Amino acid sequence: MNNLGLVTSLLIIGVGLVWFLIRSIQGREVERRIIFIFIGLAVAAPILFKISFSEKATPIVKAVYDQIEKLPANSKVLISYDYDPAMAPEVGPMTDAFVRHAMAKGLRVYFMTLWATGQPLIVTAVDEIIKKEFPEKKDGIDYVNLGYKAGGTGVLNVIITDIRKMYLTDVNGVNIDSMEIMHGIRSLRDMNLLVSVGGGLPGVKEWILFAGDPGHIPTAGGCAAVTAPLLYPYYPNQLLGLLGGIKGAAEYESELKKEYPRLINAPQPGIKMMGPQTLAHLIIMAFVVIGNITYFIRKRRS
């Protein structure tokens, strides 16, 4: 089915591109709605036929994986969900992968968010991943959801010195002093690793500037694709690794799948998404080539 799907998808794309090329060379305009339909079909076909490709982690992604991998059991990892449902298809797979990895490694996970819209996404992750796949893990012992606090970078500026100035309870209203997981935690400096996943403001950059860098705390990031080029300058000195867009998530999932047999059957949305991604990128590249060919032909004719 996969090969048949791939051939069918490539056929749709190939015929469409040839049609675009002929029409462009003839000097006739292609209406934008036809391009939208074409892109829609080219993305839908690989989803329906479940086309996927193998992935291999690049050094910038592997660095994050290795950092989590080398932490001893019960190390403290803070994961910040700095995104909203609109961004979730792109960066949600990263947080899912981080949660699975941290839980499988036996790390203690502290969830928080600088975006109000991130709070229900944490709840969903706890319900769908931890409670279903790791039922032995206990709220308040192995993980805690600290939820959302307004203030953006102001929140980071406070919790870098004292978490309790901002967080008195977890998201369910339970006093954090009564939780085993919060014993010995005074500020962000007590964390072994900070992971921020997001794509807006505040996001990974603010975590670097206001927490990781001043506190000398190892900081990793996952970000929406549009933000990735802006974050590369911080790697590797201020950001130990970065997952850029769905490609980064797919690479991380492939590493997890390779090393953790219990996670082989876990959902891998990142890897699944790379099929449509690859074909869509081929089309965009073809559009650029067709556009240039048309430009030079028209220039010669005129």
Added chain:
Amino acid sequence: MKRSSSIVLVAVLIAFVAGWLTRAGSSSSVSATASSPLADAFYVTLAAFLTLAILSFLYKDNPYYKFAEHLFVGVSAAYWMSVGFWSTIVGNLFPRISSGLSAYFGVPFKDFTIYYFVPLVFGVLLLMRLSSKAGWLSRWSLAFIVGTTAGLNLVRYLRSDFITQVSNTFVPLLVNWRGSGAFFSDFSLSASGQFALSLSNWVIFLGVFCGLVYFFFSKEHKGFFGGASKMGIWILMITFGASFGYTVMGRISILVGRLTFLFHNWLGIID
């Protein structure tokens, strides 16, 4: 409303109600949060309708798109305010100013701290913006917010975004250099190899240098300076190209997410 628009509206409503009832009859549960198959199917159908309404903008601006857009903006604003109230005012303020309010909202009372009234007053002043006569009072809060943000950002951006970034640009142009013999005998093109790392550092060095030269307008761009400036343009174009590639990836990811929702959660034609 035109007659044709009314017909389209009725047809859309019938199609989605039929889809809702069919979905409710055919599936037991789609999400873990819904209370019954009927409610579950309603939420999924509504989400599918809103998704298609937003996508309909690709055809042209229309009332379905406007409805979905306004609903999204309104719900988002209300949601942020609601969560902000419960997490910050109930979660942070009440435990510091009132044991009665803390008990009422079921949060542990910490200790009475008088200076927590300062943000409370500033918060109330900020809401004065809603009044045409007392709107000027909100400027005090805004001044505090702008001043604080500028002060915090100045220090952090100067240290972490400027000084440290400059220091990060000072990279060894020959990584782990152990002499030409060792370099050629251990030659490798792998990403973690000495050659690739050295090449990467050369790209950083030359890229930053040429990029900066391009933005230096006090000297005419001729000779060596002009060549470096042209190189800077190439570096910028490659950077913009990478950004464009990532942007395409981001947009396609979002499209894949929505199509997966339609095919999986709504239509149920994929696993």
